[in-house]
Amino acid sequence: MDSITKAASIIIALGADVSSEIFKYLRDDEIEELSIQISKMDSITPQQSQEIMNEFYEQCVQQKVIAEGGESYAKDVLLKAFGKERAGEVMERINKNGRQVAFEFLKKVDYKTILMMIQNEHPQTIALVLSYTAPEVASKILAELPPNLQVSVFQRIANLDRTSPEVIKVVENIMLKKLGSMASVDMAEVGGIKYLAEVMNNVDMKTEKYIFDEISGTTPELVEEIRKRMFVxxxxxxxxxxxxxxxxxxxxxxxxxxxxxxxxxxxxxxxxxxxxxxxxxxxxxxxxxxxxxxxxxxxxxxxxxxxxxxxxxxxxxxxxxxxxxxxxxx
The missing domain is CATH 1.10.220.30 (Flagellar motor switch protein FliG, alpha-alpha superhelical domain)
Incomplete structure (x- = not known):
């Protein structure tokens, strides 16, 4: 079953009141496409509806695609579709699966090994990986990167906010293919000013001076904000x-x-x-x-x-x- 058919099935299962609210957030072409598909659907078996709603619920929980309400909202969706007993069964199964922390394996790897793994990667990839390491580890790695790469990685860490599970999985597999497929990861808050302040608190004075001198030329306000948080x-x-x-x-x-x-x-x-x-x-x-x-x-x-x-x-x-x-x- 293609994605548009699944979406139409979810709209039908949610009922007219909820569907009308969802339509407010869709583009005109998306509403038209969904409406046409809904009009073509004569019937859908209970089993098919159940499978689609299960898939929808799992995605809501695992990826937190719902900005407000999150798991609670997804639970309400499932309750409306299948009732309390069946919804409880699905939620229990999902919750038992659990979710691993991204880059958990890095805790068991020394910083020299991590440095060898990432030093030839794109600065954005390096920034993502470092954001999942302890500040003292990241500071050692940052200090040993080439000077021009230090600045680029530093700026990218500052701009990191939320990274999708798909991107994290790709980078994880690149860094350590032996681990294979890892469990789904929540949208994770990484990097940012606070993290950089902790990193800079641990680098040597020479590295700090070089990075701040370079960054000051383009974004002095970033340096000022980091300095405020470096020494509490x-x-x-x-x-x-x-x-x-x-x-x-x-x-x-x-x-x-x-x-x-x-x-x-x-x-x-x-x-x-x-x-x-x-x-x-x-x-x-x-x-x-x-x-x-x-x-x-x-x-x-x-x-x-x-x-x-x-x-x-x-x-x-x-x-x-x-x-x-x-x-x-x-």
Whole structure:
């Protein structure tokens, strides 16, 4: 049975009310084609209808083609078509099958092997594969790619959003044919700014500088957004006492007061422990009178402090540990 006949069968099974809503989202030529096919269909056996609806339901669940409602909506479709008992049987069978995580095998492969697998692939393929690896693994691979390829892959990771199961399967088979066919994969959110920030937190300073210098020429706003997320307020505990004292001297006292309002005990201890007694008392007193403050104000104050830390890092005053720590020569 061809796809148009299956579509017409689903429309018939859903009934006139639901079908009229579906037609609102179709092009005129699609409505015409479906209407003609429906008019030609004299009858369809219960078995055929059941098979078509089973197939439709499985696709809805496995690929999440329904933007809102997802599995719940697909369940409603099946309930309307076959009733509660039969719908329950099909849903139970589908759910038992489960779905594997894409590129699961990469967890058992060292980064050198992954690098050999992808280094001659298209940058888009490399970006997809790296997006399924841990940030520390991706950072090592990124650092060993040719400089021009680093930039291309970096930009493509930033633009990754959702990748279809079909594309993922193709790339999986290219990367590791021995695994054969894997289970269906949900539309997966991969890559993006947050992921790149985690990757860049783990690359060495030379690689970071090269990539950011290159990207800044074309998309400076991307670099700025990634930098904002690279060092978070909680990472202050990674700094030593002298470095904490250095950024405290550069920060506005008001920002410190607001930022510490929701800070963990560990961060508060680290910052207060590097202040003079007088400054501690001033800020703690101000915090007592700080009421009804918006979370957005706290986050903005923390971002301003982070900006100071990043500026001091660029000046060489502060060294933010990245990836594996270098040996310190005393």
């Amino acid at each position: 307020f909680e990472d202050i505990t990674r700094l030593d006492n002298m470095e904490i004292q250095a950024f405290i001297r550069e920060c506005d006292t008001k920002d410190l007061t607001i930022a510490l309002k929701t800070a963990s005990q560990e961060i508060s201890d680290a910052i207060f422990g590097n202040m003079s007694q007088r400054q501690q008392e001033t800020i703690k007193t101000d915090m007592q009178y700080l009421h009804n403050i918006r979370m957005s104000d706290v986050e903005e104050a923390q971002q301003r402090i982070i900006a100071v830390i990043r500026r001091l890092e660029e000046q060489g005053t502060i060294v933010i540990s990245k990836g594996e720590k270098d040996a310190i020569i005393e």
